[in-house]
Amino acid sequence: MHVRVLLSCFSALLLTGCESISDATTSVREKIAAREAPKSKTYPADTRTTYDAVKTATTQMGYRFIRGGPAQGEYEAVSGVGAGERIGTARQLSLKVKLERSLDGGTVVSARITEILEADSSNRAGMATETPLRDTPQYEVFFERVGQVLGKPAVK
Numbered sequence: 001m002h003v004r005v006l007l008s009c010f011s012a013l014l015l016t017g018c019e020s021i022s023d024a025t026t027s028v029r030e031k032i033a034a035r036e037a038p039k040s041k042t043y044p045a046d047t048r049t050t051y052d053a054v055k056t057a058t059t060q061m062g063y064r065f066i067r068g069g070p071a072q073g074e075y076e077a078v079s080g081v082g083a084g085e086r087i088g089t090a091r092q093l094s095l096k097v098k099l100e101r102s103l104d105g106g107t108v109v110s111a112r113i114t115e116i117l118e119a120d121s122s123n124r125a126g127m128a129t130e131t132p133l134r135d136t137p138q139y140e141v142f143f144e145r146v147g148q149v150l151g152k153p154a155v156k
Contacts, residue, residue: 041156043155049107050099061079066078096113116130
């Protein structure tokens with residue numbers, strides 16, 4: 001009889017623990033998703049014209065085109081590789097842009113900037129970490145330049 005009670009208590013504890021772990025996993029996923037969420041602005045121009053403005057703006061900012069196109073509604077670019085904060089480290093920025101037609105005929109531009117850090121380029125070449133940048137002025141500079149190239153500021 002005591003064995004059944006102990007087994008019941010043990011299985012109840014296990015099930016409660018599994019729910020806690022599931023809740024913790026969900027919480028961590030939500031925090032990561034919020035941190036990696038892109039910043040968005042809407043411009044009063046068609047998608048093709050806005051794509052060309054994004055391409056020009058990123059070139060002015062020193063980014064190099066990697067992939068994408070107006071038909072895909074995507075544009076990816078990277079900055080030049082620079083020296084990191086310590087000797088033997090390297091730093092680079094990656095910009096990923098998605099363009100979607102808005103309901104009012106404009107274009108929604110969503111940008112996500114990540115920082116790529118290589119901690120020891122002399123001993124571990126190619127081993128880097130990528131971290132999303134949230135509160136960087138690069139977003140405002142990017143959106144402002146797109147508006148300047150278009151000749152129309154963002155409406156939202």
